[in-house]
Amino acid sequence: MTSEALVQVRDLKRHFPLSKGFFSFRPRETVHAVNGVSFDIVGGETLGLVGESGCGKSTLARVMVGLLRPTAGTVRVGNTDLAELRGSQLRAARKDFQIIFQDPFGSLDPRMTVQQLIEEPMRVATKLSAKQRADRAIDLLQRVGLAASHAERHPHEFSGGQRQRIGIARALALSPKLIVCDEPVSALDVSIQAQIVNLLKDLQRDLGLTYLFVSHDLAIVSQIATRVAVMYLGHIAEIADTPSLYAMPRHPYTKALLGAVPVPDPHRKQRVNVLGGELPSPVNLPTGCPFHPRCPIAVDRCRTEKPALTGKTATHAVACHLAA
Numbered sequence: 001m002t003s004e005a006l007v008q009v010r011d012l013k014r015h016f017p018l019s020k021g022f023f024s025f026r027p028r029e030t031v032h033a034v035n036g037v038s039f040d041i042v043g044g045e046t047l048g049l050v051g052e053s054g055c056g057k058s059t060l061a062r063v064m065v066g067l068l069r070p071t072a073g074t075v076r077v078g079n080t081d082l083a084e085l086r087g088s089q090l091r092a093a094r095k096d097f098q099i100i101f102q103d104p105f106g107s108l109d110p111r112m113t114v115q116q117l118i119e120e121p122m123r124v125a126t127k128l129s130a131k132q133r134a135d136r137a138i139d140l141l142q143r144v145g146l147a148a149s150h151a152e153r154h155p156h157e158f159s160g161g162q163r164q165r166i167g168i169a170r171a172l173a174l175s176p177k178l179i180v181c182d183e184p185v186s187a188l189d190v191s192i193q194a195q196i197v198n199l200l201k202d203l204q205r206d207l208g209l210t211y212l213f214v215s216h217d218l219a220i221v222s223q224i225a226t227r228v229a230v231m232y233l234g235h236i237a238e239i240a241d242t243p244s245l246y247a248m249p250r251h252p253y254t255k256a257l258l259g260a261v262p263v264p265d266p267h268r269k270q271r272v273n274v275l276g277g278e279l280p281s282p283v284n285l286p287t288g289c290p291f292h293p294r295c296p297i298a299v300d301r302c303r304t305e306k307p308a309l310t311g312k313t314a315t316h317a318v319a320c321h322l323a324a
Helices: 057-064 087-096 114-125 130-143 148-152 160-172 190-207 218-224 242-247 252-259 300-304
Strands: 005-017 030-042 046-050 072-077 097-100 178-182 210-214 227-232 235-241 310-313 316-318
Touching: 005 057, 005 210, 030 057, 030 072, 030 210, 030 235, 046 057, 046 218, 057 097, 057 178, 057 210, 087 097, 087 114, 097 160, 114 130, 114 148, 114 160, 130 148, 130 160, 160 190, 190 210, 190 218, 210 218, 218 242, 227 242, 227 252, 235 242, 235 252
Parallel strands: 046 210, 046 227, 097 178, 178 210
Antiparallel strands: 005 030, 005 072, 227 235, 235 316, 310 316
16 A cells, blocks of 8 residues: 555455345355455556456445445545445545446436436535536536537437446536546447547546546556456456556466457457356355466465465566466
């Protein structure tokens, strides 16, 4: 941890107990969605969070903004520990952290106009007058690349990319310290994805924003992230600055993910490192290293001893007994 860290996550866990049938005599089982995650995010940077579907990325994102409560561990944004907040205290603190959702249509109330959608956070969490809220809503619309005339329209009148711009404007309404981007471009066309990523980068430069950018697309993450954390089965497998991780991945899982990224060069042969087996169930986690059932280089130690997330340098850490 550094003195500059805006966000500090320590040994964070989020488990979901499974309900049993009325006549079931089996012990109650638990889904270990996030299972002991620690990292920092420095103010003004973007931490990319990548991994397969089901690895716990979106659950972690929702815990980070208080939509889910942690089972254990801490999430500290500035001087605020979210795990200690309840009721009005949590509502008051939420202005410091906002989220951009994956589905730009499902996250917007279809009955509200764009202006009402953007003003709603200000109406709940600030003492701005109606005119001040309206002026800020128009300013935010223009900042994200939309026109003032769009303010009176409803979400169904916009394209997917435009709706995501509205979601970004709403996330900016309270001038948050942290914005969690939960797969913000995965539902958009490729050309629109680039526009939204460029918009997020411009906003970060102009407003000094800090992002947690969740995605399964490593090509997109490489364009925006300062550092990248690779998540597997509720754990962080590797975390490093973006150039180091993409040039010299150390964890076998990271190597497999990067090997599956398409190469946009017809003259260059694609070498895909296909992982064997299926992602283990988060209900029955493997002993030892979580990745060992699918790891091509696993040894006996991997099956019995869980590796710690450590590194030879301050900017590159890996949870693997055999990392070079």
